[in-house]
Amino acid sequence: MMRGIANLVVNRSRSVILAFVVLTGIFGYGLTRLEMDDSLDVLQPDDSPAAELNAEIEETFGARPLNSIAMVEGEIYTPQSLEALRHLTSELEVIDGVVDVLSVANSTRMIDDDGLLLIEDLLPEGALTDDDVTALKSHLQSSYTYRDGLLISNDGRYATFIIEVDEDADIIAVTAAIKEAFAKSWSGNIFFAGEAAIQTDMQLSIQRDLPLLTLLAAGLILVFLFLNFRTTRGVVLPLLTVLFGAVSAMGTIALVGMGLTSLSVVAPIAILAVGSSFSLHLLGRYYFELSRDSDRSFSLHLLERYHFEQSRGNNRLRAVRLMLEETGLGVLISGLAISAAMLTFLTSETAAVRGLGVTTALGVLGALAASLFLLPSLLCHLPTPKRSDEPERTRVLGGFLRWLAHGIARTRIVMLGIAAVIVIIAVIGAIRIQANTAVVDFFPKNAPTRKSIEVIEDTFGGSTQVQIRVTGDLGDPELLQRMLSFQERARAIDGIGPSTSVATIYRNLHEVLAGEEGMPQTREAAAQELLIYQFSGDVQDITELVTLDNSQGIISVTAKAMSTKRTAAVLKDLQALADEIFAGSATIEYAGQVIDSVSSERAILKDFVLSLTLAITLVVIIDSLVRSVRAAIITILALLITIALQYGILGYLGIDLDIATMLLGALAIGVGDYAIHLTVRYMEERRRGLEPGVAMEEAMVSSGRAIFFTALTLGAGFAPLMLGGIVPIQRLGTLMVVTVVSVGVASLTLLPAACLTFLRNPQGRRPVAAQEAKA
Numbered sequence: 001m002m003r004g005i006a007n008l009v010v011n012r013s014r015s016v017i018l019a020f021v022v023l024t025g026i027f028g029y030g031l032t033r034l035e036m037d038d039s040l041d042v043l044q045p046d047d048s049p050a051a052e053l054n055a056e057i058e059e060t061f062g063a064r065p066l067n068s069i070a071m072v073e074g075e076i077y078t079p080q081s082l083e084a085l086r087h088l089t090s091e092l093e094v095i096d097g098v099v100d101v102l103s104v105a106n107s108t109r110m111i112d113d114d115g116l117l118l119i120e121d122l123l124p125e126g127a128l129t130d131d132d133v134t135a136l137k138s139h140l141q142s143s144y145t146y147r148d149g150l151l152i153s154n155d156g157r158y159a160t161f162i163i164e165v166d167e168d169a170d171i172i173a174v175t176a177a178i179k180e181a182f183a184k185s186w187s188g189n190i191f192f193a194g195e196a197a198i199q200t201d202m203q204l205s206i207q208r209d210l211p212l213l214t215l216l217a218a219g220l221i222l223v224f225l226f227l228n229f230r231t232t233r234g235v236v237l238p239l240l241t242v243l244f245g246a247v248s249a250m251g252t253i254a255l256v257g258m259g260l261t262s263l264s265v266v267a268p269i270a271i272l273a274v275g276s277s278f279s280l281h282l283l284g285r286y287y288f289e290l291s292r293d294s295d296r297s298f299s300l301h302l303l304e305r306y307h308f309e310q311s312r313g314n315n316r317l318r319a320v321r322l323m324l325e326e327t328g329l330g331v332l333i334s335g336l337a338i339s340a341a342m343l344t345f346l347t348s349e350t351a352a353v354r355g356l357g358v359t360t361a362l363g364v365l366g367a368l369a370a371s372l373f374l375l376p377s378l379l380c381h382l383p384t385p386k387r388s389d390e391p392e393r394t395r396v397l398g399g400f401l402r403w404l405a406h407g408i409a410r411t412r413i414v415m416l417g418i419a420a421v422i423v424i425i426a427v428i429g430a431i432r433i434q435a436n437t438a439v440v441d442f443f444p445k446n447a448p449t450r451k452s453i454e455v456i457e458d459t460f461g462g463s464t465q466v467q468i469r470v471t472g473d474l475g476d477p478e479l480l481q482r483m484l485s486f487q488e489r490a491r492a493i494d495g496i497g498p499s500t501s502v503a504t505i506y507r508n509l510h511e512v513l514a515g516e517e518g519m520p521q522t523r524e525a526a527a528q529e530l531l532i533y534q535f536s537g538d539v540q541d542i543t544e545l546v547t548l549d550n551s552q553g554i555i556s557v558t559a560k561a562m563s564t565k566r567t568a569a570v571l572k573d574l575q576a577l578a579d580e581i582f583a584g585s586a587t588i589e590y591a592g593q594v595i596d597s598v599s600s601e602r603a604i605l606k607d608f609v610l611s612l613t614l615a616i617t618l619v620v621i622i623d624s625l626v627r628s629v630r631a632a633i634i635t636i637l638a639l640l641i642t643i644a645l646q647y648g649i650l651g652y653l654g655i656d657l658d659i660a661t662m663l664l665g666a667l668a669i670g671v672g673d674y675a676i677h678l679t680v681r682y683m684e685e686r687r688r689g690l691e692p693g694v695a696m697e698e699a700m701v702s703s704g705r706a707i708f709f710t711a712l713t714l715g716a717g718f719a720p721l722m723l724g725g726i727v728p729i730q731r732l733g734t735l736m737v738v739t740v741v742s743v744g745v746a747s748l749t750l751l752p753a754a755c756l757t758f759l760r761n762p763q764g765r766r767p768v769a770a771q772e773a774k775a
Contacts, residue, residue: 002332005372006324010317013377020374024244027251034254036203036261051599053591057467061544061554067099068178068196069463070161071456074188077137077156079128085159086123088185092161095177097169102162104151109139110512110533117513117536122151144508144517148491148498149460158459165196175200191452193463193561195593198439201449205725210265213720217269218242220716221276228709229283233382237375238279244374245275245367249359260359261352263660265729266721267359270671273717273740274338275367277674277710278331279375284706285327286379289319316384320376328372330680335368337622337676341615341669348607350600353659401704404748405697412753419641419750426641426648433647436656437600439593440561442726453561461497462558464593466574470501472586475550477526479585480506481519483555486581490557493577495570497558502546509533559594563656564601567594604662612665616640619669628683634759635679636669638751642742643668646735660728661735668739674710675747678703682755692760696752704748711744 009016074081082104089105092098104122111118122139124132140146141154152159165174175196182190218239225235246268253259342364345357408415443450453463472479483503490496503519509529510520520526534542546553562570571590578588616636624632643665650661681703685695718740721733 002325002328005328006321006376009324009373009376010320010380013380016373016377017381020244020370024247027248027255030251030253030255031247032254034250035259036206051596053469053589054467054596057469057554057591060547060552067165067167068163068175068192068194069456069460070163070178070182071158071191071193071459072161072182072186072188073158073191074186075156076152076159077133079130079133081159082123082128082133082136084185088181089161091181091185092163092178095174095181097166097174098178099164099166101164104136104140104159107146107151109143110508110536112512112515117509117532119536144511145500145504150498153459160456160460163194163196171196171199172203191455192449193453193456195464197452198442198449201447202442202726206260206265209724209726209729210260210268213265213724214246214268214272216720216723217272217717220719221272221713224709224713224716225276225280228280228705228713229287231385234283237283237378238276240378241279241367241370241375242272242275244370245271245363245365248366249363252362253355253359258355258358261355263352263356263663263729264359265724265726266660266663266732267356267363269717269721270360270667271363271367273714274335274364274671275371276713276717278335278368278371280710280713281327281331281674281677281703281706282323282371282375284703286319286323287385288702289322290315290385317380320379324372324376326684327677327680330677331368331371333622333680334674334676335364335371337619337669338671339364339368340618340622341666344611344614344618344666345607345663347610347614349603350607350659353607353663356663397705397708398701401700401748402697404704405693405700405752408749408752409693409696409756412756415750415753416757423641423644426644429648429651430644432651433655433657434565435601435605436564436658437597437604438561438563438567439597441563441656441658442728444725444727444730447725457497457560460558462495462560464559464561466496466557466559466571466590466594467592468555468557468574468578469589469591470553470555470582470586471551471589473550474502474546474553475523475526477520477522479582480526482581482585483553484519486578487555487557489577489581490574493570493573495560495562495566496574497560499555499557500545501555502542502553503555505533505542505545506530559592562594564597567597568601571595571598600659604657604659608657608662608665611663612669615666615669628759630759631679631683631755632676634754635676635751638675638746638754639669639743641750642739642746645742646739649738650735655731658728658731660732664732664735664739667732667736668743671714671736671740671743674707674714675743675751677710678707678747678751679755679759682752682759686761692756696756700748700752707744707747711741711747714740 072085076082076085085103086105089101089103092101093106107122108119109122111120122136137152137156140152146152149158150160163178165171175192179190179192221242222235222239225238228234249267249271250260339361342357342361345353348354348357440450440453456463470479470483474480474483480503483501484507487499487501487503490499506519506526506529507517509532511517513529513532514520520529530542544554545556557574559570571594574590575588582588619639620629620632620636622632646664646668649655650657655661678699682696682699685698686692688695690698715737718733718736721736722730724730724733
């Protein structure tokens with residue numbers, strides 16, 4: 001197959017170049033239609049029970065999770081501050097995309113007026129007086145509904161706004177308008193939390209990081225390419241191939257209607273890093289072949305050298321053919337293996353992971369195609385260098401690699417034993433890893449978003465919600481009392497804040513109408529009190545909490561944004577409390593943002609095992625294209641040891657398995673498959689008739705530089721991720737740098753030892769005479 005590709009490139013190079021120009025134009029047009037999918041839903045499993053229940057609750061009650069919480073700090077209980085809050089509420093209500101706003105300025109209270117129920121605003125119309133402020137403070141601190149600091153904190157230092165945003169609106173634009181309204185109306189500190197705030201900060205981080213980190217990665221990659229080849233074409237040609245890969249990937253996903261997600265920042269960087277490694281190996285072999293001809297020319301007589309120089313064009317084409325026929329196979333296998341590893345993410349239940357897999361796989365395939373077709377086609381037309389130094393046989397690095405090969409041959413058994421011990425230690429550490437999918441942990445602890453959430457949660461009791469669906473006879477006062485008891489006792493659970501339900505309305509309504517604390521004692525009394533409220537208040541206040549037939553109700557519980565482990569513990573406490581209080585009198589189900597993180601944990605654990613297993617299987621199959629299953633297995637074992645080491649480090653350092661580090665295994669299997677180049681080169685030398693030790697020495701010296709610089713180039717490509725604004729991306733960048741460097745070390749130490757032990761007589765693709773190797 002590689003001979004066929006070589007013939008096509010050499011004989012049809014102009015047509016190949018034209019085809020890539022046309023394809024670049026098509027994919028470039030697609031880039032103009034690229035959009036960002038900034039919804040947090042793409043980070044959640046598609047068909048989890050929690051997601052299904054969320055949809056049912058939204059359909060039944062029109063309920064949705066808290067979209068945004070804002071809190072202002074200052075001396076709230078003054079006429080001036082309350083007037084500012086009233087003005088601010090009016091400004092928020094008219095923002096395009098804001099569905100509803102709840103604050104002290106538009107909240108109401110119930111009053112009994114000689115047997116009539118009156119619903120009036122907490123803040124009276126007109127200019128506020130000190131007496132109005134005193135009355136408001138007294139009511140908020142004594143009201144059953146507001147006494148937990150729902151609107152104004154008990155110390156009077158903070159006022160809360162609950163803002164619901166249209167999910168189809170431009171979240172960034174709406175959030176910017178909200179923040180602008182606060183900045184104009186309030187001079188004190190302002191804090192934001194909730195889904196809209198988090199979603200906006202994540203999208204802004206991606207928009208900022210994607211171009212900057214990609215440019216930084218490209219710059220570092222180009223530096224290492226120049227250090228390797230020390231020529232302009234050694235930098236420009238790999239750059240063209242990776243740019244085509246990135247443009248083809250992004251253009252394709254845009255043309256098919258997909259969008260970038262929070263994980264997409266990884267894709268272009270992975271494409272740049274991986275794609276440059278293809279060109280690095282191919283150009284290394286190209287210069288290697290030219291250097292052989294160059295060295296030969298200097299050994300000829302003057303007339304012979306003249307005729308030799310006249311045939312330099314033929315020598316260039318010969319070098320292109322050998323580059324593709326020999327090294328091209330390893331590049332093809334490596335590219336297909338990486339793409340296959342990335343496509344295993346299609347099995348994920350999470351849209352963001354699937355999108356990353358598809359985008360990266362398309363980009364790698366694009367860069368692979370450009371490396372195997374466009375790059376050699378351009379080389380066919382570029383002038384042959386006057387003097388081609390062999391890049392793989394530098395004195396220092398070449399001498400070191402030769403020395404290393406000798407040492408490995410003598411100590412291969414010891415090295416394999418050390419590797420086995422490392423794997424055992426790593427596995428022990430890996431089993432200590434804990435999953436954490438909490439979105440709040442996507443932000444560094446010192447990030448403004450994280451600090452705002454902490455302030456709001458310390459004051460308000462939470463920044464997200466657990467929605468509990470109660471199915472039963474909600475017209476029964478006994479069940480209503482159980483709901484109220486559950487809400488009051490749940491408040492004592494660490495991480496749980498205030499809650500509301502139809503029982504809350506009954507409790508407040510009964511106190512106003514009957515003049516006593518407690519709940520109505522009979523069905524008739526409950527129905528009558530509720531009917532009075534419906535005549536005086538807003539019916540929607542009831543239908544958002546209970547169905548008209550009283551068969552289903554919602555308890556909305558405010559909760560803190562917690563780690564998945566802590567969330568699971570809190571959920572367990574809530575379930576135990578519900579089992580105790582309801583005791584079979586109703587069916588209890590849990591939904592909301594907090595529950596979503598628990599579902600995500602199960603999903604990423606499943607994705608981790610499935611994608612890693614598939615990646616290993618597919619890479620072994622694809623690597624077997626070298627016509628040796630043993631060679632494929634030996635190569636993948638070297639990778640697995642480094643991956644085991646990475647997850648062992650995670651466990652020992654207490655680093656969570658999150659939606660990004662879950663990707664590490666399959667990503668490392670694919671990206672780290674450049675080790676196959678050493679195996680292929682070793683088998684090539686064995687086919688030439690060299691003994692195992694000598695063949696490995698030649699393979700190490702000839703391919704060692706490429707592997708060395710591949711590790712450095714890949715590491716430099718992923719290093720900028722460490723500067724990202726999202727913690728999982730930072731963590732993935734750090735671990736990928738460690739991984740590719742570890743794979744490089746393993747490729748130059750452990751893999752040679754394994755080949756010399758288990759692959760002494762590999763089956764080649766075709767016999768090559770020993771004399772040909774000496775030619």
